[in-house]
Amino acid sequence: MSAKHTGVAKLWLLNLVGNAALLAAVYFWLLMPDAHGWQVGGSALAAVVVIFLGVWLRTGTFAYFRVAEFRDNATVWRAFRHALRHMVALAVWAIFMAATAWLLISLRKYAPQFGVWFWQKSPSFLRFGTPRQVFHAADWVLWFLLWVLAPAVWLPIASTVAAAGFRFKRMARSLRVLRRPAYWLWFCALMLAGAYVPYKLVWWIPDLSDLRKQAWSMGSRFFLAYVILITAWVALLLVIGARVEKEDPDIIPIN
Numbered sequence: 001m002s003a004k005h006t007g008v009a010k011l012w013l014l015n016l017v018g019n020a021a022l023l024a025a026v027y028f029w030l031l032m033p034d035a036h037g038w039q040v041g042g043s044a045l046a047a048v049v050v051i052f053l054g055v056w057l058r059t060g061t062f063a064y065f066r067v068a069e070f071r072d073n074a075t076v077w078r079a080f081r082h083a084l085r086h087m088v089a090l091a092v093w094a095i096f097m098a099a100t101a102w103l104l105i106s107l108r109k110y111a112p113q114f115g116v117w118f119w120q121k122s123p124s125f126l127r128f129g130t131p132r133q134v135f136h137a138a139d140w141v142l143w144f145l146l147w148v149l150a151p152a153v154w155l156p157i158a159s160t161v162a163a164a165g166f167r168f169k170r171m172a173r174s175l176r177v178l179r180r181p182a183y184w185l186w187f188c189a190l191m192l193a194g195a196y197v198p199y200k201l202v203w204w205i206p207d208l209s210d211l212r213k214q215a216w217s218m219g220s221r222f223f224l225a226y227v228i229l230i231t232a233w234v235a236l237l238l239v240i241g242a243r244v245e246k247e248d249p250d251i252i253p254i255n
Contacts, residue, residue, distance in 0.1 A: 007074030011064055012234045014076070018057045019230065025050045052087075059083040059090045061234075062162030065241030067252055082163075082254050089165045090158060097154045104146040111139040147195075152178065152187055156244045159237070164252045176247035177240070186239045194232025198225035 029050060032043045060080035064070045070079040115135030156174040164170055177183045201221045 003074040004071055007064070007071055007076060008234065008238060010074065010076050011061055012231065015057070015061060015234055016227065016230045018053075020226070022050060022054050022057070025053075055087050055091050055094075056080065056083065058094075059087045059162045061237060062090065062159045062241070065237045066159040066163040066245060067241075067254065068245055069254065071238075071241070078254070086162050086165045090162045092166075093154070093158055093161050097150065097158075100150055100154075101146060104142050104150070108139055108142050111135050111142065114138050148188070148191070151191070152184070155236070155240050159241050159244050160248065170248055170250070173248040174244045177243045180243065183239075183243055187236070190232045190236040190239065194229050194236065198229045201225040201228070 025046075029043065029046050032039065032046065034040050034043055060076075060083040063083040063086070064076060064079035067079065067082075069075070070082075112135045115131040115133075115138060118131075118134050118138075120131075153175065156177050157171045160167070160170050160174045202225050204221065206217055
C-alpha cells in the first residue's frame with residue numbers, strides 16, 4: 001500500500017478501536033460509585049480524561065485529513081500532536097453545532113402549531129394543502145436542516161478549525177466546497193451509508209427461534225453496523241479534508 005492508503009488504514013483502525021474504548025469507558029464511568037468524596041473526585045477526574053481523549057480523537061482525525069502533509073506521509077502521531085493546540089477551538093465549534101441541533105429539535109415540537117397558524121394567517125394564494133400537510137412540510141424542512149444542511153456546513157469548517165484554529169478567513173473559504181456538486185454527492189452518499197444502513201441493520205430482526213442464534217445475530221449486526229458507521233465517518237472526513245484543502249490551498253503551519 002502507498003503511504004496515503006496506510007495512513008487511512010491507521011486512522012480507520014484508530015477510530016474503530018478508540019471510539020469503542022470511549023463508549024466502554026463511558027459505560028463503566030456510569031457504574032462508578034459516588035458515596036464518598038474521593039469517589040466523586042475520581043469520577044470527575046475520569047470524566048475529564050474521557051472527554052479529553054474523545055475531543056483529541058476527533059481533532060486529530062480532522063487535522064490529519066485536512067493537511068496534505070499528514071495524509072501524504074501517513075504521519076498520524078504528528079497530526080495528533082499538532083491537533084493538541086486546537087482541541088479547545090474544535091470543542092467550542094462542537095458546542096455551537098450542539099446548540100444548533102438542540103434549537104432545531106426544539107422547533108420540531110412546534111411544527112403542528114405552525115401548520116395551523118400558517119394555514120390560518122397566510123393569504124389564500126400562499127395556502128397549500130391542509131394544516132396537517134403544512135405541518136409535515138415544516139417538519140421535513142427542520143429534519144433536512146438538522147441532518148443534512150447543518151452537518152454539511154459544520155464539517156468543512158470543523159476540519160479547518162482542527163488544523164488551524166479559529167482563522168475566520170480560512171473558515172469562510174472552507175465553505176466554498178458547498179458550491180461543488182461532487183461534495184454534495186459524496187456527502188449524501190456517505191451520510192446515507194453511515195446512518196441509514198447501520199440503522200436498518202440494528203433494527204432488522206431475523207426470524208430465528210433459537211435464543212443463542214438470536215444473540216449471535218444481534219451481536220453480529222451491531223458489530224457490522226459499527227464497522228460501517230466508522231468506515232463511512234473516516235471516508236467522509238477524507239473527502240471533506242481533501243476538498244476543503246483544494247478550496248483553501250494556503251499552507252497550514254505545523255511543527
